[in-house]
Amino acid sequence: MQFRNNYRRPQSDPGSAVCPIRAAWLVVCLLAWTPYLQAAIAPQPRQAGEELQVTDNEVGRYGGTLVVGQRSEPKTLNPVTAADVPSREVIGRLTADLIHINRATQQTEPALAKAWSASRDGRIFTLKLRRGLRFSDGQPFNGDDVVFTFQVYLDEKIHSPQRDLLIVGGKPIEVAKIDAYTVRFTLSQPYAAAERLFDSLAILPKHLLEKPYRDGHFTQAWSLNASPAEFAGLGPFRLKSYVPGQRIVLERNPYYWKADRSQNRLPYLDEIAFLFVGNEDAQALRFQAGDTDIISRVGAENYALLSKDAPSRGYELFDLGPALEYNFLLFNLNDLKPPLDAKLKPKQSWFADLRFRRAISAAVDREAIVRLVYAGRGAPLWGNVSPSNKFWVDQSLPHPARSLDQARELLRSAGFSWRDSGQLFDPQGRPVEFSIITSSSNTQRTKMATILQDDLGKLGMNVQVVPLEFRAVLDRVFQTYDYDTAVMGLGGGDADPNPEMNVWLSSGGTHLWHLGEAKAATDWEARLDQLMQQQMVEVKYSKRKRLYDQAQEIIGQNQPCVFLGTPDILVGARKTIANFKPAILEPSTLWNVDQLYFRPQGATSAGVPR
Amino acid sequence: MPGKWKIRAALLLLGIIHAVIVFAGFASPYDPASQNRDLPFVPPMRVHFVDAQGHLHLRPFVCAPELRAGTFYEYTESCAQQCPLKWLVPGGKYQLAGLLSSQVHLFGVDAPARLYLLGSDNYGRDVLSRVLYGGRISVAAGLLATAISLLLGTIVGTISGFYGGWIDEGFMRLAELFAVLPWLYFLLAVRAFLPLQINPLRAFFLVVAVIGGIGWARPARLVRGIVLSAKTREYVVASRGFGASDAHILFRHVLPHTYGVLLTQAALLIPQFVLAEVTLSFFGLGLNEPLPSWGNLLAALQQYNVLVSYWWMFAPALALVILSLGYLLVADAIQEQLQTSTV
Numbered sequence: 001m002q003f004r005n006n007y008r009r010p011q012s013d014p015g016s017a018v019c020p021i022r023a024a025w026l027v028v029c030l031l032a033w034t035p036y037l038q039a040a041i042a043p044q045p046r047q048a049g050e051e052l053q054v055t056d057n058e059v060g061r062y063g064g065t066l067v068v069g070q071r072s073e074p075k076t077l078n079p080v081t082a083a084d085v086p087s088r089e090v091i092g093r094l095t096a097d098l099i100h101i102n103r104a105t106q107q108t109e110p111a112l113a114k115a116w117s118a119s120r121d122g123r124i125f126t127l128k129l130r131r132g133l134r135f136s137d138g139q140p141f142n143g144d145d146v147v148f149t150f151q152v153y154l155d156e157k158i159h160s161p162q163r164d165l166l167i168v169g170g171k172p173i174e175v176a177k178i179d180a181y182t183v184r185f186t187l188s189q190p191y192a193a194a195e196r197l198f199d200s201l202a203i204l205p206k207h208l209l210e211k212p213y214r215d216g217h218f219t220q221a222w223s224l225n226a227s228p229a230e231f232a233g234l235g236p237f238r239l240k241s242y243v244p245g246q247r248i249v250l251e252r253n254p255y256y257w258k259a260d261r262s263q264n265r266l267p268y269l270d271e272i273a274f275l276f277v278g279n280e281d282a283q284a285l286r287f288q289a290g291d292t293d294i295i296s297r298v299g300a301e302n303y304a305l306l307s308k309d310a311p312s313r314g315y316e317l318f319d320l321g322p323a324l325e326y327n328f329l330l331f332n333l334n335d336l337k338p339p340l341d342a343k344l345k346p347k348q349s350w351f352a353d354l355r356f357r358r359a360i361s362a363a364v365d366r367e368a369i370v371r372l373v374y375a376g377r378g379a380p381l382w383g384n385v386s387p388s389n390k391f392w393v394d395q396s397l398p399h400p401a402r403s404l405d406q407a408r409e410l411l412r413s414a415g416f417s418w419r420d421s422g423q424l425f426d427p428q429g430r431p432v433e434f435s436i437i438t439s440s441s442n443t444q445r446t447k448m449a450t451i452l453q454d455d456l457g458k459l460g461m462n463v464q465v466v467p468l469e470f471r472a473v474l475d476r477v478f479q480t481y482d483y484d485t486a487v488m489g490l491g492g493g494d495a496d497p498n499p500e501m502n503v504w505l506s507s508g509g510t511h512l513w514h515l516g517e518a519k520a521a522t523d524w525e526a527r528l529d530q531l532m533q534q535q536m537v538e539v540k541y542s543k544r545k546r547l548y549d550q551a552q553e554i555i556g557q558n559q560p561c562v563f564l565g566t567p568d569i570l571v572g573a574r575k576t577i578a579n580f581k582p583a584i585l586e587p588s589t590l591w592n593v594d595q596l597y598f599r600p601q602g603a604t605s606a607g608v609p610r
Numbered sequence: 611m612p613g614k615w616k617i618r619a620a621l622l623l624l625g626i627i628h629a630v631i632v633f634a635g636f637a638s639p640y641d642p643a644s645q646n647r648d649l650p651f652v653p654p655m656r657v658h659f660v661d662a663q664g665h666l667h668l669r670p671f672v673c674a675p676e677l678r679a680g681t682f683y684e685y686t687e688s689c690a691q692q693c694p695l696k697w698l699v700p701g702g703k704y705q706l707a708g709l710l711s712s713q714v715h716l717f718g719v720d721a722p723a724r725l726y727l728l729g730s731d732n733y734g735r736d737v738l739s740r741v742l743y744g745g746r747i748s749v750a751a752g753l754l755a756t757a758i759s760l761l762l763g764t765i766v767g768t769i770s771g772f773y774g775g776w777i778d779e780g781f782m783r784l785a786e787l788f789a790v791l792p793w794l795y796f797l798l799a800v801r802a803f804l805p806l807q808i809n810p811l812r813a814f815f816l817v818v819a820v821i822g823g824i825g826w827a828r829p830a831r832l833v834r835g836i837v838l839s840a841k842t843r844e845y846v847v848a849s850r851g852f853g854a855s856d857a858h859i860l861f862r863h864v865l866p867h868t869y870g871v872l873l874t875q876a877a878l879l880i881p882q883f884v885l886a887e888v889t890l891s892f893f894g895l896g897l898n899e900p901l902p903s904w905g906n907l908l909a910a911l912q913q914y915n916v917l918v919s920y921w922w923m924f925a926p927a928l929a930l931v932i933l934s935l936g937y938l939l940v941a942d943a944i945q946e947q948l949q950t951s952t953v
Contacts, residue, residue: 281914301915304682368647372732375682440894443913447732450899454645454733464809465899 040270044254050132051114052259057579059262060597065271066577068590069283069292073245073276077231078222079202080152080160088200089587090274093250094136095202096234096257098127098146099195103583103591106391106495108195112141112203112234112257113183122190122539129181135205136231136238136253143177148206148213150175158218164502164509165197169537173197190537192544193496205232236267236594248274258594268597279441288313293577296589298570299444300375306572318582320569322379322388327445327489328561329364329436329452331357333514333521334481347434347484350426355414357559362400363407363455369565373447377570381563383556384503388584389495392545394552407459424460433462434484437476440467445487448564452487477512487564488512493586497535497548504532504551513560524558576601617947620939627933631745635704638739639718639725643900644702646724646734649675651683654729654922662689669694674723683919693719729922731910741925744902748891749933751818751903752884756876758822759883760829764865764872767833772841772860781830788827796824797890810901817896821886829875833868840864870948877941881934888930904930 040063046052074087079095082088100111110116113127133141153160154172166173169189176184187194208230212221222231228239234257237250250272258266275292277283284302287295288309298306298317307317331351336344350356366380379386382400385393400406415427424432436449449465456463468476476483490510493499502508506520506529520526528551535547571582571589579595582588630637655672671694673687699718706712719725728738766785770778800820840846846863854862884904890896891905892912899906904926911917911924 285914299915301682301913305915305919365647372647372650450733451647453900454643467894467898 041252041254043252043256043265046259046263046265047132050257051130052257052265053110053114053130055258055260055266055595057260057592057595059260059264060268060578060595061600062264062268062270062597064269064598065273066269066294066593066596067273067275067292068294069277069286070274071277071279071283074224074248074274076223077226077239078219079204080158080162081219083161085586086274086276089590090248090250091202092200092235092587093237093272093590093593094231094233094235094239095204097198097201098129098203099198101196101199101494101585103585103588104581106585108199111198113198116195118194122194123187125185125187125194126178127183127185129183130257131181133234133257134255135207136233136235136255137205137208137229138255139205139207139232141203141205141234142180143183144180145203145206146183147175147177148210149201149204152204152209152213152218153201155218157216162201165499168194190539191498192536192538193498196494196496196498199494203234208232237272240271246276250274256594260595267594269593272593287315287572290314294571294573294580294589296569296571296582296587298572300373300377300567300570303377303570303572304375310572314576315572315574317570317572319377320571320582320584320588322386322566323569324386324389324493324495324566324584325489325491326381326384326386326563326566327448327487328381328384328563329360330477330486330488330512330561332481332483332485333560335514335516336481340480340482344484346426346428346430350432350434351485353414354558355410356416357562359407359410359414359459360456361559361562362403362410363459364452364562364564365402365455366565367402369448369451372451373444374565374567377568378565379568380565383552383563384491384500385552386491386566391495391541392497392548394549396549397552397556404458411459418460422460423462431462432460433464435464435466436485436487437466437468437473437483438487439470439473441470442489444567445489449487452564478515481515488561495585497532497544497551501532501536504555505529522558524554528554616939617943620936620943623932624936624940627745627929627936628749631742631749633706634739634742634746635706636712636714637716638736638742639699639701639715639727640736640739641702641704642735642740642743642902644735646730648677649724649726649730649734650732651920652685652726652730652734653920655726656687657695657727658689658692661692667694669696671695672719672725675726691723693723693725695719695725728925729920731907731923732916737907737922737925740902740907741904741929744904744907744926745929745933747814747897747901747903748884748887748905748930751814751821751887752880752882754818755822755825755883755886756879758818759825759879760872760876762822762826763829763875764833764868766826767830767868768837768860768865770830771834771837772856772864774838778834782834785827785830788824789831791824793824793886794889797821797886798893798895810897813897817887817890821883821890825879825883829872829879832871832875836868836871837864840867870944874941874944874948877937877944881930881937884930884933888926 070086070089072086074090075084076082076087077091077094079091082091097111098113099108099116101107102109112130112133114130116125116127118125129143129146135141150173152158153162154166168187168191171188174186176186178184209218209221212218224242224244228241231239233253236253236256238253240249240251242248252267252270256266260266275286277286280299280302283295284298284306286292288306290313303317310317332344333348333351370376370378370380383394383397387393411424416432417425419425426432436452438445438449440446446465446467453463453465473486477486477488490503491500502510503512505511506514506517506525511517514521520529531547531551531554535544535551538544538547569584569588573580573589576599578597578599579592581592583591585591652675655675657670657672658667659670660666671692673689674691674693675685676688678684678686695717696719697717698714699720700713701715701718703711703713724736726736728741731737731740766781770781797820841864846859849859849863887896887903888905888908891903892909894909896905897903907926916923
């Protein structure tokens with residue numbers, strides 16, 4: 001029996017027979033094994049009329065517990081209110097959506113809806129649901145659950161982070177049940193790639209959640225403290241236990257609606273255990289030590305460290321190429337109230353000058369950022385779209401090389417000048433000094449800020465790096481606006497441009513450099529608004545791509561923030577795990593957890609992708 | 611006398627360390643903030659006297675580091691390119707002891723080659739230069755904080771010991787309060803109240819004031835004890851009988867008794883306060899990048915991969931150990947002297 005620091009993998013043989021016969025010992029042993037005496041939940045046999053989805057993966061074998069290390073504890077298991085990554089990672093295994101984006105192909109595929117059709121004007125979507133499915137508590141699933149789910153997501157009082165996406169053209173999507181297994185969605189205007197909206201919108205069990213919703217405490221439902229009997233979902237797993245500060249264990253959902261081509265109901269794994277390990281270093285250490293089976297979002301340094309031991313320790317690592325996220329230097333161009341405005345006004349006058357922003361962009365050593373921050377495993381960025389976003393990146397966007405001379409020229413043309421000491425002064429004779437705030441827990445962004453500090457020092461700017469706690473950074477950027485510049489990161493959710501709307505629309509909630517604009521502050525922002533709105537309602541890909549290319553060009557030319565770089569997605573898994581197909585889109589390793597299985601001991605790796 | 615030799619050796623060691631730190635600009639080959647982004651995490655270079663052909667060189671040389679292709683910051687020496695070490699080479703501008711501006715460094719190699727006797731950090735900055743410059747801030751903080759706490763301690767201790775009564779009671783209860791404070795948490799709490807964005811000089815003085823302002827309790831109690839015993843000596847009583855003023859008695863008869871204790875306390879407190887500064891900066895509450903202090907140099911070790919892969923990043927810790935050892939030896943020797951002289 002293998003003992004682990006925090007968590008013991010349950011074995012099929014409970015082993016109570018080996019205990020000494022002495023009664024006291026027997027009691028102790030039995031108590032110690034109690035959690036593991038229960039056999040794993042067996043998958044239910046297929047029922048007549050049950051419309052299972054058949055997957056085309058390699059046929060696996062049942063059994064085993066997958067152990068995953070999480071950096072922090074989930075905040076909630078409520079899919080409608082969850083906003084943090086660890087919560088969503090767990091919830092994604094417990095629930096299912098109507099139409100799903102396949103993480104490997106980045107295309108949509110049927111999920112709980114077996115088929116759908118769109119009206120000719122692209123406004124009405126009719127979804128056919130699978131029949132005979134059951135939630136993880138055995139209760140049937142039908143159109144009522146779908147209608148209820150959307151009612152909750154769209155409820156203003158619930159404040160779901162996904163609600164914004166379901167408001168198309170200023171009006172919420174209308175949902176109507178045609179019959180028990182047909183649901184119609186009506187949009188107020190055509191919306192490009194509307195079927196992608198359904199991805200990751202968890203379908204809720206009406207029979208369990210209608211009461212809390214009617215009583216007005218839906219947001220408190222499905223907290224971490226709720227007992228497993230209060231939960232039910234359509235995901236491959238269901239909640240088994242939660243130990244605060246230590247772990248969440250999920251067990252097989254015996255009613256899951258997918259089967260492999262040999263008619264075995266998925267998932268293969270008996271259980272998944274999420275251990276809360278604290279931070280990225282601990283995540284890497286636990287993986288290296290064999291405590292966890294899968295690791296995702298590894299930093300490049302830890303990746304290098306892990307790869308040294310990979311052959312001897314029986315795991316494999318994968319570099320999937322640049323992520324979809326973008327990291328950037330953000331300038332504070334918000335409208336400020338006293339007393340802040342007096343303090344930040346001179347700085348804002350520099351930041352508002354395009355030549356100043358371009359000078360900074362020209363002075364930034366992006367190659368060094370990729371080399372020193374990402375240890376070569378990343379890509380420099382000049383725009384908001386990552387090079388791995390093949391469908392949408394504007395290939396013609398220029399990638400100007402670093403040039404301090406050009407930067408100085410731009411500053412000179414904007415009226416800046418240098419004194420003997422090399423210090424830069426603005427046209428009014430004030431020294432150019434500002435600070436960069438960044439999250440202290442994110443060493444990569446702190447390093448970027450340190451490189452920026454040195455680069456801008458070469459232009460005579462006196463820059464200070466101020467690492468703050470992540471919440472303090474968010475508070476300053478979103479609430480108080482009390483900062484000069486910040487190194488931040490965004491994106492990574494979906495490859496499609498639509499989730500980016502709230503960043504680039506001047507009225508958007510993540511329009512970071514100038515939040516709460518009543519109307520576009522500059523001409524180019526007005527033009528950007530127009531382009532983003534147009535691409536949103538354009539149904540044809542080629543036209544949409546052209547519009548989004550134009551938007552990227554405007555963003556690149558005007559540099560509302562200076563784009564820096566994006567890290568590669570680095571993941572790892574034990575060699576014994578089969579069907580492992582990591583993808584760039586989140587969740588990069590667990591997206592096909594229903595198909596993962598453990599190879600029998602001694603079997604060799606049978607063609608792991610990439 | 612072994613005691614004499616011990617104190618001499620310790621003082622010599624301390625003298626060298628402090629001289630090197632005060633003249634860090636001259637003694638270090640590079641500016642502590644100057645980056646070389648092509649050479650991150652270069653291990654300490656070996657100084658060669660004999661080349662590949664077996665020829666002996668009187669002028670030692672180092673070999674240029676070469677990144678091994680496809681590896682993660684692993685270097686090989688390429689001795690095809692030998693960089694001879696030279697004395698008094700021109701380099702980056704610095705201020706000598708804050709007075710003289712100069713460009714001459716004690717030793718180095720000709721640019722564009724770089725010399726990393728103690729390796730380089732994540733940005734290709736010279737660790738040796740950073741340790742020397744960092745020592746400047748850490749040691750200065752230790753010395754200043756010690757001065758503050760000894761001054762406070764002497765004043766409080768003298769007043770309570772000499773005047774006694776409720777003044778004594780009040781001060782000593784306060785001292786007890788400070789003595790039982792978990793100082794690290796207290797420092798963290800105090801630092802948390804202060805604004806985060808402050809300029810480096812102010813950050814430095816804040817750190818010094820916070821450390822010095824907490825550490826006065828022990829010297830105060832020691833001084834009070836000595837003053838209490840000294841003021842009852844017969845010559846003090848006689849002096850008072852002749853009508854001497856309080857100030858005269860204090861400065862002429864009482865305080866000289868405290869000098870030995872104060873000296874020992876200083877030797878004990880300096881390393882302790884250097885460590886306090888290192889601790890604060892380690893947690894990111896002291897001085898910020900790119901200004902080096904031993905604490906923020908060691909902060910790089912908070913990253914697991916640095917901790918296990920780049921042993922030379924521990925250099926500031928070694929410097930701290932040597933410095934503390936020097937001061938403790940001195941404190942020990944003074945203590946011995948005091949005991950032999952009073953017996």
